[in-house]
Amino acid sequence: MEEKNIPKIYDPKAVETKLHDWWLENNLFKASEDKQAPTYSIVIPPPNVTGNLHMGHALNLSIQDSLVRRKRMQGFDTLWLPGTDHAGIATQSKVEKKLRDEQGLSRYDLGREKFLEKVWEWKDEYADTIHKQWSKLGISVDYSRERFTLDEGLSKAVRTVFVKLYEKGLIYRGNRIINWDPAQRTALSDIEVIYQDVQGALYHLQYPLTDGSGHITVATTRPETMLGDTAVAVHPEDERYQHMIGKTLLLPIMNREIPIIADEYVDKEFGSGVVKITPAHDPNDFEVGLRHDLPQINVMDESGTLNENAGPYQGLDRADARKKIVKDLQDMGVLIKIEEHLHSVGHSERSGAVVEPYLSTQWFVKMQPLADAAIQAQKDEKTAVNFVPERFERTYLHWIENIRDWCISRQLWWGHRIPAWYCECGETVVSMDEVTACPKCGSHNLKQDEDVLDTWFSSGLWPFSTMGWPEQTEDLKRYYPTDVLVTAYDIIFFWVARMIFTALEFTEEKPFTDVLIHGLIRDPEGRKMSKSLGNGIDPLEVIEKYGTDAMRFMLLTGLSPGNDMRFNWERVEMGRNFANKIWNASRFVMMNLDESFTYEGINENSKLGIAEKWILHRLNETAREVNERMDNNYDIGGAGTALYEFLWNEYCDWYIELAKMPLNGEDEAAKNTTKNVLVYVLDQALRLLHPFMPFLTEEIWQHLPSTQAGTSIMTAKYPEFTEQLADSTSEREMSLFIDIIRSIRNTRAELNVPMSRKITLLIKAKDAATEEILKRGESYLVRFCNPESLTIGTDLTAPEKAVSNVVTGAELFLPLQGLIDIDAEISRLEKESKKLDGEVERIEKKLNNQGFVAKAPAEVIDAEKAKLTDYAEKREKVNARIAELRG
Numbered sequence: 001m002e003e004k005n006i007p008k009i010y011d012p013k014a015v016e017t018k019l020h021d022w023w024l025e026n027n028l029f030k031a032s033e034d035k036q037a038p039t040y041s042i043v044i045p046p047p048n049v050t051g052n053l054h055m056g057h058a059l060n061l062s063i064q065d066s067l068v069r070r071k072r073m074q075g076f077d078t079l080w081l082p083g084t085d086h087a088g089i090a091t092q093s094k095v096e097k098k099l100r101d102e103q104g105l106s107r108y109d110l111g112r113e114k115f116l117e118k119v120w121e122w123k124d125e126y127a128d129t130i131h132k133q134w135s136k137l138g139i140s141v142d143y144s145r146e147r148f149t150l151d152e153g154l155s156k157a158v159r160t161v162f163v164k165l166y167e168k169g170l171i172y173r174g175n176r177i178i179n180w181d182p183a184q185r186t187a188l189s190d191i192e193v194i195y196q197d198v199q200g201a202l203y204h205l206q207y208p209l210t211d212g213s214g215h216i217t218v219a220t221t222r223p224e225t226m227l228g229d230t231a232v233a234v235h236p237e238d239e240r241y242q243h244m245i246g247k248t249l250l251l252p253i254m255n256r257e258i259p260i261i262a263d264e265y266v267d268k269e270f271g272s273g274v275v276k277i278t279p280a281h282d283p284n285d286f287e288v289g290l291r292h293d294l295p296q297i298n299v300m301d302e303s304g305t306l307n308e309n310a311g312p313y314q315g316l317d318r319a320d321a322r323k324k325i326v327k328d329l330q331d332m333g334v335l336i337k338i339e340e341h342l343h344s345v346g347h348s349e350r351s352g353a354v355v356e357p358y359l360s361t362q363w364f365v366k367m368q369p370l371a372d373a374a375i376q377a378q379k380d381e382k383t384a385v386n387f388v389p390e391r392f393e394r395t396y397l398h399w400i401e402n403i404r405d406w407c408i409s410r411q412l413w414w415g416h417r418i419p420a421w422y423c424e425c426g427e428t429v430v431s432m433d434e435v436t437a438c439p440k441c442g443s444h445n446l447k448q449d450e451d452v453l454d455t456w457f458s459s460g461l462w463p464f465s466t467m468g469w470p471e472q473t474e475d476l477k478r479y480y481p482t483d484v485l486v487t488a489y490d491i492i493f494f495w496v497a498r499m500i501f502t503a504l505e506f507t508e509e510k511p512f513t514d515v516l517i518h519g520l521i522r523d524p525e526g527r528k529m530s531k532s533l534g535n536g537i538d539p540l541e542v543i544e545k546y547g548t549d550a551m552r553f554m555l556l557t558g559l560s561p562g563n564d565m566r567f568n569w570e571r572v573e574m575g576r577n578f579a580n581k582i583w584n585a586s587r588f589v590m591m592n593l594d595e596s597f598t599y600e601g602i603n604e605n606s607k608l609g610i611a612e613k614w615i616l617h618r619l620n621e622t623a624r625e626v627n628e629r630m631d632n633n634y635d636i637g638g639a640g641t642a643l644y645e646f647l648w649n650e651y652c653d654w655y656i657e658l659a660k661m662p663l664n665g666e667d668e669a670a671k672n673t674t675k676n677v678l679v680y681v682l683d684q685a686l687r688l689l690h691p692f693m694p695f696l697t698e699e700i701w702q703h704l705p706s707t708q709a710g711t712s713i714m715t716a717k718y719p720e721f722t723e724q725l726a727d728s729t730s731e732r733e734m735s736l737f738i739d740i741i742r743s744i745r746n747t748r749a750e751l752n753v754p755m756s757r758k759i760t761l762l763i764k765a766k767d768a769a770t771e772e773i774l775k776r777g778e779s780y781l782v783r784f785c786n787p788e789s790l791t792i793g794t795d796l797t798a799p800e801k802a803v804s805n806v807v808t809g810a811e812l813f814l815p816l817q818g819l820i821d822i823d824a825e826i827s828r829l830e831k832e833s834k835k836l837d838g839e840v841e842r843i844e845k846k847l848n849n850q851g852f853v854a855k856a857p858a859e860v861i862d863a864e865k866a867k868l869t870d871y872a873e874k875r876e877k878v879n880a881r882i883a884e885l886r887g
Helices: 012-025 055-073 088-103 112-137 152-167 223-228 239-244 283-292 308-313 318-332 367-378 391-401 455-459 474-479 489-506 539-546 548-557 569-591 610-631 636-663 668-689 694-701 728-751 768-776 778-785 822-848 850-855 858-886
Strands: 039-043 077-081 171-181 186-188 193-208 215-220 231-234 248-251 256-262 274-277 335-348 356-365 386-388 420-423 428-430 446-448 482-488 512-518 759-765 787-793 802-807 810-815
Touching (some): 012 694, 039 055, 055 112, 055 539, 055 636, 077 474, 088 455, 112 539, 152 171, 152 428, 152 489, 186 356, 215 223, 231 283, 308 318, 318 335, 367 391, 386 391, 482 489, 489 512, 539 548, 539 569, 548 569, 548 636, 569 668, 569 694, 610 668, 636 778, 668 694, 728 778, 728 810, 759 768
Parallel strands (some): 039 077, 231 256
Antiparallel strands (some): 171 186, 171 356, 193 215, 231 274, 420 428, 759 810, 802 810
């Protein structure tokens, strides 16, 4: 135990660095591996090695840390496994930009090997930055088990999954329409496409029938793709076009005959009921083309430039080509109308380029069998993943029920290279190990696929690959499946779903029991934080100004699962003020413990007064509420608020003030009991608060006489509700005293009568039992109300010209002579009567609402009736006093 006197001012900077290093030196973040203890495990959503952590990371990590620290204190063998993601296209584009800006070079100038050396240098730099930020946030991850998605072990897991899915026929290579970034020249996953509304145009074109019998009108937003049209489609039941099905049209400009086909894909009610089919440049048209065996004519190259299939427009950029084609179509009389058209256009998240639906040879995962297994698992309570809030289960199921095959190849150098080799004889070999000879022709002239796998392919294996799979490691056996995944709602589709279906396929278990979904952190005006708006808030700047605990407490108490929150500077200040309040209260406690004090704690021999019984009861109830909220749908925000209310209002504002009476008195036994209760409650409250504010609580706890030398609050037992401390009687009694004291203080403030001025106070108890309680605690009333004379009884008559207040169980009378203006007091009472009128009317309406009465539980209705009676009695007494003052 450290020296008991703690510094006058709390300095977060000095405390946080010191404690984090001490925690690490003592291996307090490591899983205990205690075979007798139940396990609790979380894998961190791995941040990308592309830059600094943002406020969303701070929220996500604070949530996980609060869960892990509490479970650790509850005696669980707790593993929180950290790691980072290589983030393929995001990282490669950052390094390529750096090369361009600093050296004027491209990756091709360096070559694959040298370029990858540069990316690894980048990774090492930013992984170090992330470590420093993690330490600033105080997160208690087990660094000894840290992983990276390109680690050798994780690479083996990726290859294993690829090979097994390929052998099972669930991975294939083929020509499909994919999202293509012409600037980065790579395929994109759905999550890397950002849709924006763009003001464009709808071009109406006339395609003439080759038999000269007329024309068909089609509309397109992208006239440059018409060069790749291979058909025009109508609905088979559309009577307007029945006679045309099977005929051919002459494609303008290209002068190529294309057929009129019938397909149920066409919506005959939309527009003219005719759709141009461009299989190489539209995913729906591609499917139509497969059904009708249509040619696939790609008119662009990888950079978005029109190619040799574009006839006279070859070599033009797609935007320039559009302008020229539109002019040519107008000159030909084919373009009959142009309409303004607002439509959603996909843009690359990384380069900002307009994404091209592009026909390309890529690797795909056949998703239907995997999706069906995941859907089936969600129907069984034992295998279903529990989404919190529950509504996100519908989001997950809707996406996975409508899933398409997943394009997993990326035209990048940074990532898991596809384990496929091609022989000149046409053979493709997929293998765990490097292939040196073709199994078909024996040739040694094989070439590995140049592409890498989509980042989500490796991060989808994260919960089990990080624990050593495919090897059956001790960690995998002990800590998998994990208990909870904490993530934002914006990647349910792309990451959560993929982890679930790959885990079910390869481990035959769900990867986690719960998925706790949080929202996004928006700026104080409610806008999404972004670089373009310049409204991002750096968590490190907040920490520098207010300390980590203040920021964490703001984030956690503002948390409502599934909902966005606004960053609030005032609430960060509230967190700092809360830290200072606890610090100052702790200093008061320590300063009142002299050298002769020996901590004994609370036991059956403790002679407790009403205040001591009350604060122990309130601590006990707070422990119950905190644990119930944390265990019930992860109401971390509600748990933090309950702790704030207890520590600020009940312990600091009330009990410490009450404790000053025995501390300053002559009764040594009462003084000793009070000191033990002060320390015990502070000790237990700090434990409850530790998952929220780890640094402050550890620092204070180290100074307490209840603490064993060298131990950490991190391994102290987390408080739970105990029947021995339950004392509802003390709560009722102390609530009466608190109500009276507050009422007198409020009346003094309203009447501008300072606390130093003596008053005459009469208290009329509602019955003999209440009178006995009041007399037993008379010393509290004398200490906090400062009466010159105090009279307590059941048959008191209200003095003439007196202030009266009504609390539950008693009436308070304060003679006005020499104190107040009578007319002002009448006005005050009339306002109080009007307020009580509103409360009575509100509850009467509720109880007269048949819908409420029919649905509400009996105890809720009884509680409302009790409130109505209480408000009515108070109103009656207030009105009686108004009449007396007027009389």
